[in-house]
Amino acid sequence: MIIVMKPDHQPEDLRRLINRLEDLGLKTHLSKGEHRTLVGAIGDEGLLQEVPLESLPGVEKVMPILKPYKLVSREFKPEDTVIDVQGQQIGGKEIQMMAGPCAVESREVLEEIARALVPYGVKFLRGGAFKPRTSPYSFQGLGEKALKFLAAVREQTGMLVVTELMDPRDAVLVAKYADIIQIGTRNMQNFRLLTEVGNIDKPVILKRGMSATIKELLMSAEYIMSEGNHRVILCERGIRTFETETRNTLDISAIPLLKQLTHLPVIVDPSHAVGRADLVAPVSRAAIAAGADGLMVEVHVRPEEAWSDGPQSLRPQVFGKMMTELQKVAEAVGRTLSIQEDSDSRGDRTVAAG
Numbered sequence: 001m002i003i004v005m006k007p008d009h010q011p012e013d014l015r016r017l018i019n020r021l022e023d024l025g026l027k028t029h030l031s032k033g034e035h036r037t038l039v040g041a042i043g044d045e046g047l048l049q050e051v052p053l054e055s056l057p058g059v060e061k062v063m064p065i066l067k068p069y070k071l072v073s074r075e076f077k078p079e080d081t082v083i084d085v086q087g088q089q090i091g092g093k094e095i096q097m098m099a100g101p102c103a104v105e106s107r108e109v110l111e112e113i114a115r116a117l118v119p120y121g122v123k124f125l126r127g128g129a130f131k132p133r134t135s136p137y138s139f140q141g142l143g144e145k146a147l148k149f150l151a152a153v154r155e156q157t158g159m160l161v162v163t164e165l166m167d168p169r170d171a172v173l174v175a176k177y178a179d180i181i182q183i184g185t186r187n188m189q190n191f192r193l194l195t196e197v198g199n200i201d202k203p204v205i206l207k208r209g210m211s212a213t214i215k216e217l218l219m220s221a222e223y224i225m226s227e228g229n230h231r232v233i234l235c236e237r238g239i240r241t242f243e244t245e246t247r248n249t250l251d252i253s254a255i256p257l258l259k260q261l262t263h264l265p266v267i268v269d270p271s272h273a274v275g276r277a278d279l280v281a282p283v284s285r286a287a288i289a290a291g292a293d294g295l296m297v298e299v300h301v302r303p304e305e306a307w308s309d310g311p312q313s314l315r316p317q318v319f320g321k322m323m324t325e326l327q328k329v330a331e332a333v334g335r336t337l338s339i340q341e342d343s344d345s346r347g348d349r350t351v352a353a354g
C-alpha cells in the first residue's frame with residue numbers, strides 16, 4: 001500500500017498516519033521526494049479495510065502496490081537507492097568495480113592480485129572462501145583461513161571485501177570479515193539463507209539464479225528486505241540457455257528492466273556470464289551502456305594456475321586496458337568510473353606497510 005500525502009500536509013499529519021499504521025502492525029517506509037511525500041505500508045493489508053486512511057488529514061490518496069514484491073519495488077520507493085559501504089557508494093553516479101580471484105588460494109596470491117588492482121582504482125576485492133562447486137571432489141575453498149587472508153589484504157590495501165556466504169551456519173563468521181556478503185546463483189532461492197542475511201547489518205549482493213526469472217530475483221530480494229536489511233544489490237550473472245559456446249547467456253535486458261522495476265542498485269558479473277576471458281571486456285562495455293551500477297570481474301595474476309575459473313579470469317593488465325574503455329562508455333552514459341588509485345588508499349597502505 002502506498003499512501004500519497006497532499007503537497008501541503010503538516011508534519012503532525014505524517015506522524016499520525018505512521019503511528020496509526022504501525023499500531024496496526026504494519027511496517028512503514030517514508031519516501032520524501034522533491035514534489036511528493038509517500039508512505040509505504042507493508043503487512044496484512046486486510047487490516048486496513050476498516051480504516052478510512054483517505055479521510056485522515058494530509059492524505060491525498062491510497063494506492064495498492066500491485067506487484068508481489070513491495071519493499072523492492074519502484075512504486076514503493078521511486079528514488080534510486082544508493083548503498084554506502086564504508087564510504088563507497090553503490091548505485092550513485094559512480095560505477096563501482098569489484099575484482100579479484102574466483103577463490104582465495106593463498107595469502108600471497110591474493111595479495112599479488114589485490115596489489116595489481118589497486119592502481120586501477122578498484123575499491124572492492126572479491127574472492128571466495130566457501131566455493132559452491134558442482135563436484136564434491138573440486139576445491140571447496142579455504143573457509144575461515146581465506147576470510148582471514150581477505151581481512152589482512154584489506155588492512156594492507158584499504159580495499160573492501162566481497163565474499164560469498166553459502167550456509168546459514170557460517171553467517172556470523174562471514175559477516176565478521178566481509179564488507180559485502182555475496183549470495184551466489186545457486187542459493188538465490190535458499191530462503192533460510194536469505195532470511196539470515198536479512199538480519200545482518202551488512203550489504204548483500206544477491207546474484208540472479210541461473211534459471212530464475214526477474215520476478216523470482218525480486219521476490220528473493222524482498223525476503224532479505226522484509227527482515228529489515230535494505231542494503232541489497234542485485235547482480236545479473238548470466239542465465240542458462242541452449243547456447244554452449246558461452247558458459248551462460250548474459251541477459252542484458254535484465255539491467256534496464258530491473259532499473260524500471262526496482263530502486264535497488266544493479267551490478268553485472270560478466271565473468272560467470274560468458275565463462276571466457278576474451279568476451280569479458282565487450283560484455284562489460286555493454287553492461288555499463290545498459291545502465292549497470294557496477295561490475296564484478298574475476299582477475300588472476302596467473303589465470304593458467306588458478307584453482308577455479310582460470311579460463312574466464314583476466315590478467316591485471318588486460319583488466320586495466322578494459323577499465324580505460326569502460327571509462328569512455330561510462331562517460332557517454334552520464335556516469336563516472338575512476339581508473340586511478342586514490343591518494344587515500346595509497347596513504348592507508350603506506351601506514352600499514354610501515
Ligand code: PEP
Pocket residue numbers: 102128132164183184185186207237269272
Ligand atoms: C562467484 O561469484 O564466485 C560465483 C560462484 O558466482 P555464481 O554464484 O554467479 O556462479
Ligand code: MN
Pocket residue numbers: 102103272298308309
Ligand atoms: Mn568463479
